[in-house]
Amino acid sequence: MSTTQEHPVVHAQPAASREALEPAGSAVPGSLLADIDATGDPAQPGQTDVEIPGDPAALRALPPEDLPALARTLRRRLLEITSxxxxxxxxxxxxxxxxxxxHREFDSPxxxxxxxxxxxxxxxxxxxGRAGLEGLRSAGGVSGYPDRGESEHDVVENSHAxxxxAWAHGIDRARRLAGDPATTVAVIGDGALTGGVGLEALNELASDIxxxxxVVLNDNTRSYAPTVGGLARHLQDLRDGTVSAGEDLFTALGLHYIGPIDGHDHAAxxxxxxxxxxAAEDPASSGVVLHVVxxxxxxxxxxxxxVMDHWHATGPFEIEPPTEAEVYPPADAPAPTTTWTACFGEAVLEAARADGRVVALSAAMVDPVGLTPMQRELPGxxxxxxxxEQLAMDTAAGLAHGGAKPVLALYSTFLNRAFDQLLLDVALHSEDVTVTLDRAGVxxxxxxxxxxxxDLAVTAQVPGASLWAPRDGERLAEALPSALGTGGPSVVRFPKGACPSELPATARIDAGDVLAGDPxxxxDVLVVSIGALAHRAVxxxxxxxxxxxxxxxxxxxxxxVQALPLSSSIVDLAASAGAVVTVEDGVAERGIGAALAVRLAQxxxxxxxxxxxxTLGVIQEFIPHAKRDAILAENGLDAAGIEASIRSVLG
Structure with missing residues (x-):
């Protein structure tokens, strides 16, 4: 049961409204970051910035009055590095x-x-110890996520929400078994708390006296976009003060709730x-939730x-505000490159205009997966x-069974989280669900x-699944309506970045589009190219x-063109060739090439x-961060590597 009454709730200020937790004048115009901190307190005359401490012990040794200046230093450094x-x-x-x-309260690691x-x-x-974030997100440099190889302070190398x-509670259980009295902390956003495993973990944590x-709930009302659902409304009520501490959901579960606290106020x-x-050290208490805004x-x-995503993620940029010429480029400036995501966004909007049954779903990533144009025109x-993602996949199955034509738009990496639902809820029931996978491959x-x-390996194991991996934007625009018109689960995958130039077919045969050679x-060698690596194969x-x-x-x-299911025509053509080389932007030991090899062997x-x-593809390992082209070349998936493989199979 909760021990809220035994441990008084701490409030930085009365929780009257969102505005009460958002000091006016806090944003910094342009790059004037050294002159003001996030709480809106101007730097005092003669006040100097505080250098970033070398470790948490040095941070804890700083007097509290130095913390606003340290925050300014950190923000300025963040801007300089990410720019x-x-x-x-x-x-x-x-x-x-x-x-x-x-890091001042808890003794990491x-x-x-x-x-x-x-x-x-x-x-x-x-x-x-990594104040400069040297080589951030570059090969050999600091990772954009926690990395155990960098520091003992990095616990989970996670970017999936x-x-x-669950991790923190598991660590805590193990340490209690070992007699270790250390406290363990999970820092989770309100957006991540919409995920099933987060709610499951809260449920379990509440029962563990x-x-x-x-649990530090970092409530900024957003993931990429504003957080959705009943829990988001409940957090809003807590921020507004219409629900008081002690009457909150967390307390009702049996957790010890503290908050809401202004997360930009050092003194709070x-x-x-x-x-x-x-509260966490009380042996009669269950888990603690500290609600920070x-x-x-x-x-x-x-x-x-x-308003779109508050610079959730950015490429390099100029710290100073852009000039008028940058905002309004000259008429002779080159046209912006069309991205795969934008091409998909156009295609799904066209499909929705043409068929009122088309409904698109997102797992908190409407804009990153290209659904913003459709949301603006057809918000309902x-x-x-x-x-x-699990909820999204099962909702799509229900929509399909009810007569709609759902398009579930995900990043490829997040399909892994919904494999069970794809396999046993969508495929087992032959529901007509189309899944589009942005950021497929490296x-x-x-x-x-x-x-x-x-994703290729995953989809290849799903009975009845169809898959398209378009080689260019024109083929992507054709693939989506094809997928929507195909029964059962359908997957359309495409990579990150700019669409390549159109790669027309030189001939069309039953097995697909011929891009080079004479069928x-x-x-002598049949090169089966899956997706956006076609230009390199040609x-x-x-x-x-x-x-x-x-x-x-x-x-x-x-x-x-349609890579799955493997057609008898492509197997026949491959069997007639002197040798076969398959090229795909996925794990080499699985996927389309491996499936074709099995069919030929049978x-x-x-x-x-x-x-x-x-079967050319990436190595079955966890690949560290580096530029896409460099990783492809390292795995023999650039033109030179593909050519070398063709030569090797010729002997």
């Missing part, structure tokens, strides 16, 4: 004071601090965290004024279910947890042709052996 490298600026600007307070998601951990890194409470787990955070520790992008006007037909800067290299002649084939001349091998590059005999097969 060069890009990164998750908005979330980190919002947790400066909170992270300072966490002895007392584990688990950040959920890890994109809010830049300040944590800066306060634990909602798991921190004697746990020393503190320190006693609140101390009170959370006292922050502002995403706090302290930088351009981030705070950005775009559903955001929060950070809950993504680059965000590292192991964001590479979308598993009417005996085929370049490899042309390079071989140019070097060998007319007497060289006939290398046919084929895009099957029909081979002693008298008619299967041709030699090379």
């Amino acid at each position: 060069r490298s890009g990164g998750h600026l908005g979330p980190n600007l919002g947790v400066v004071e909170l992270t300072i307070a966490l 002895r007392e584990a601090i688990v950040f959920d998601t890890g994109h809010q951990a830049y300040v944590h890194k800066m306060l634990t 909602s798991g921190s409470i 004697g746990t020393r787990t503190v 955070l320190a006693p609140a965290l101390a009170q959370a520790r006292i 922050t502002r995403k992008g706090a302290g930088f006007e351009r981030a705070e004024a950005d 037909r775009v559903l955001d279910v929060g950070i809950a 993504t680059g800067d965000d590292g192991p947890s964001h590479h979308g290299i598993w 009417e002649l005996p085929i 370049e490899a084939a042309r390079s071989l042709r140019e070097q060998a001349g007319d007497d060289g091998p006939n290398v046919v590059v084929l895009d099957p 029909r081979a005999t002693v008298g008619t052996p299967m041709p030699p097969v090379r």
Whole structure:
């Protein structure tokens, strides 16, 4: 049961309204970050910034009056670093004071601090010996997420939301078994708390009397977009004061609730965290929830004024406000490049205009997955279910069964979280659900947890699944209506970044689009290209042709267009070739190439052996952050690597 009455609730100020927790004048115009801190307190005449301490012990030694100046230093450093490298600026600007307070109250790494998601951990890194974030998100440099290889202070290398409470509670259970009295902390956003595993963990934590787990709920009212659902409304009521502490959901569950606290107020955070520790150390108490209210992008006007996502993630930028020429580029400026995401956004809006049954779903990422144009024009037909991919997949199954045509738009990496629902709720029941996967394949800067290299392997195991991996934007525009018109689960995958130029077919055969070579002649090597690597495969084939001349091998590059299920035509064509090379932006030992190799092996005999097969893809390992092209080249997926593989199979 809750022990709220035994441990008085700490309030920084009366919880009367959202505005009461948002000091006026807090945003910094332009780059004037050195002149003001996030609470709106101007720097005093002669006041100097405080250098970033080298470790948490040095941070704890600072007098409280130095903390506002330290916060200014951290914000300015965040701007300087991300202006060069890009990164998750908005979330980190919002947790400066909170992270300072966490490391002053808790003794990391002895007392584990688990950040959920890890994109809010830049300040944590800066306060634990990585003040310069050297090489942020570049090969060999500091990761954009916690990384155990960098520091003992980094506990979970996470960027998938909602798991921190379960992690922290598990660590706490293990330490109690070992007789270790340390407190464990989970830092979770209100957006991540919409995820099922976060709510499951709260439910379990509430029943564990004697746990020393503190949940710091970093409530900034957003994930990418404003947080949705009943819990979001409840947190709003707590911020507004229409629901009082003790009448809150957390207390009703049996947790010890403290808050809401102004997360940009050093003087409020320190006693609140101390009170959370006292409550956590009470052997008669269950878990503690400290409700902290922050502002995403706090302290930088351009981030705070950005209503879309408060600079959640940014590429390199100019710290000074853009000039008029930058805002309104000259007429002769090159046209902006169309991205895969934008191309999908146009295609799904066209499909929705053409068919009133089309409904799009997002797991808290309406804008990043390209659904904003459809949401603006047809708001009633775009559903955001929060950070809950399992819920999204089952909702899509229900929509399909009810007669709608759902399109579930995800990042590829997040499909993994809903595999059970795809397999046993959608596929088992043959529901007509279309799943689109942005950021498929190697993504680059965000590292192991964001590479979308598993979706081909996952989809290939799903009975009845259809899959399209378009090679260019024109093919993506064709793939979506094809998927919507196909029964059962359908998947359309495409990579991150700019669409390549159109790659027209030189011929069309039953097995798909021929992109190079002559399918009417005996085929020495059949290159089966899946998705956006087609340009590289064609370049490899042309390079071989140019070097060998007319007497060289006939290398046919084929895009099957619909990659799954494997058609008998493509298996027949592959069986007739002298050798087969498959190319895909996924795990080499699984996926389309592996499936084709199995089909060829199953029909081979002693008298008619299967041709030699090379399945090109990425290595089955967790790939660290680096540029996409560099990772592809390292895995033999650039034109030179594909050409080398073709030569090797020719002997």
